[in-house]
Amino acid sequence: MVTWPKPFPKPVQRRDDEPFWASIARRRLELQRCGACGRFRYPAAPVCPECLSEAVEWVPASGEGEVLSWCVFHRQYLEAFPPPHVIVAVKLAEGPIMCGFFRGDIPKDALIGRRVSFDYAVDPEGQVLPFFAPS
């Protein structure tokens, strides 16, 4: 758990996202899984894109994944994120790809293919955000 000095941008919250952000607030990220065919999906959606079932269950994520790609913001666009700000796209063990920022001692040029896992940061307003750190 990391304390972040500036407030994070507010999440886009649609009806289906609520359990996701509630699980993050508990610092135990859950992913939406189809109750019929078992396919994970991210972001949350009203039906399964595989089988179109509305049945859902929320399952704690393993928190493990592998970096698919990265980029670095060299300009500041948001108060919370002074440059250089490293973003990673991570293939989660459950299947979906999740983007987030990266903090840790892996050189960015060696990130692709590296194993990472969730950590959590909390901003001055109490908003919790998962991010990626070396496993």
Place this chain on the structure above:
Amino acid sequence: MTSSDLGRAASVVGVGHTDWVGDYARTRAGEQPADSYGYAARAFVQALGDAGISRNEVDGLITGPRTAYERMGEVLGLNTRWGGQADAVTAVVMAATAIHAGLAEVVALVYGNDQRSAKVQYGGPQAMGGENYLAYVYHSPWGLTSQGALYALMFQRYKHVYGATERDLGEVAVAQRLAASLNPNAIMRKRITIEDYLAAAYICEPLRLYDYCLINDGGVCLIVASNDWAKRRSSRAVPIVGIGRADLNRGATELEPRLVEFYRPAQQAAAQASYAMAGLGPEDMDALQIYDSFSCHVLFALEGFGHCGEGEAARFIGDRGISLDRGLPVNTGGGHLSETYMQGWAHQIEAVRQIRGECGERQVPSCRAVQYCSDVAGKAFSIIYGASA
């Protein structure tokens, strides 16, 4: 009636645009030369003049994403029998299909955008397009907001998979700036070298300043008419001979089609459909216009639309070339990077002018067929203008 009849239905009979260069200077000085409707209206008047027709002959209207349909028609004084609102490439497809179906005969496609003077935001939690593309805003809590960052992630992955370099990517910006230097309508006309490119700062690494499109105000208009009308009334109509489209929507927000497939399956399907309709192949294209909000679009499009093999774009650019001085010229007016950022609309009129042979110093010799390729957010289109087989 077969679907290939669509490739014999419609032609572009008039084109027009605003003073991108002059308006860029005025907006930089703090002026607002027009709003989106005003720019669209100026381009419309130019295109009517270019087509040699009166406003009363227009019976269809398509307006761009920044202007409401009814108000655009009201501003232009148009009561039409068919119309709608669309982005550049969808507008061309809609016009051709409406004409093919007999719903309209002469369609005005008008686009105006005051994005620079109105300070439109392309990044951040309120980014333009977020209502249509969830990926543009969904990752904003982590600071991943701009479209440039999404392409930075895509090119980084591409580099890793295929061994391409940032120097390879820089050749796109250098080639398009060469084209712009020969185009009096282009905003950025000072030539750059690969050393200039590599010396520029990263904006979102691995993308640098010259990998990003301009942001400027302006308008574009095309008049698209039935081929019967064009035969009677136009001496320099440019036919629309091939149309193809394929979309990748599954996994779009988690960026799966972008980072895993580089949009290739959609590009291939769109290209094949357009080639089949035109009776042409990639080898028949004399120039390409590629939607280039970021330079890396060009590498992905060269591969996906069939101009070279998977992972071979860098070699294609080095061995064959994509600039006006050799090979297969791409974005012959300078594109979004150097000419004007009209969100694909200016690419259409550049294709038309190249085929008419009126491009002066930047003219591609014996230019008979030009392909427009776009893959914005995995919605891939291929349009072929010019002579059919």
